[in-house]
Amino acid sequence: MRGPPMSNTYERAPITLDQQLALTTAATRLAGDFDGVFGQETIERFLHTSYDQFAGRAVVANFLPLLAERFARQRLTALARVEGLHHDGRPTVLFLCVHNAGRSQMALGFFQHHAGDNAIAWSGGSEPTDQINPNAVAAMAERGIDISAEYPKPWTDEVVRAADVVVTMGCGDACPVFPGKRYEDWVLDDPAGQDLEAIRPIRDEVERRVLRLLDELEVR
Structure with a gap:
């Protein structure tokens, strides 16, 4: 029931009463989801540190508790896997x-679309921005895949450690490295600042690589 150590200098981001009530409700849901796996203290710590990840760059503050809950659930799921609890x-x-706004989000969308419930995929960025590239969203919509509900997020140690394969796309030395883990570096153009027409070939190459990876993992 351990989580990552917290710094003694940690300061929680400002929070309104409505957000606090929403986080309390989120903590209750997470406690139910992870009953018997993690204690309340761990759940609340992950929830609040997840909240702080988005507090300084959220476009719509009212969505902060929801983003924090989704990210905390992912992180707790990863930690349970790392610690052999599930x-x-x-x-x-x-x-x-x-930025976790273009390439990695398109890869996530294709992976989830083709793998269904047979595999798990997550995404993250070394310098996450405040929203997904709208042209990347439009490009994926052309293929019948909706990634508009996704959101840029950072990577965390437990999420990296829980992954069987880590695919990096342009983050260079900022990408985390853990010994013994399978890494792939996909050299792809960055869709940032590009129009829809320019993003289409990037999208198609992302799908080709995702399909190849799924074949190697014997998923689909």
């Missing part, structure tokens, strides 16, 4: 880029 045997892939 593992359903499905392969897990983590897609990383710089």
Whole structure:
């Protein structure tokens, strides 16, 4: 029931009463989801540190508790896997880029679309921005895949450690490295600042690589 150590200088981001009530409700849901796996203290710590990750760059502050809950659930799921508290045997892939707004989000969308419930995929960025590239969203919509509900997020140690495969796309030395883990570096153009027409070939190459990875993992 351990979580990552907290710094003694940690300061919580400002929070309104409505946000605090929403976080309390989120903590209750997470406690139910992870009953018997993690204690309340760990759950609340992960929830509040997840909240702080988005507090300084959220476009709509009212969505902060929801984003924090979703991110905390992912992190707790990863920690449970790392600590051997839960593992359903499905392969897990983590897609990383710089802003977690284009390439890694498209890869996540294709992976989830083609793998369904047979594998798990997460994404993150070394310098996450405040929203997904709208042209990347439009490009994926052309393929019938909706990534508009996703959101840029950072990577965390437990998420990287829980992944079977870590795919990096342009984050260079900022990408985390753990010995013994399978890494792939996909050299792809960055969709940032590009129009829809320019993003289409990037999207198609991302899908080709995702499909190849799924074949190697014997998923689909």
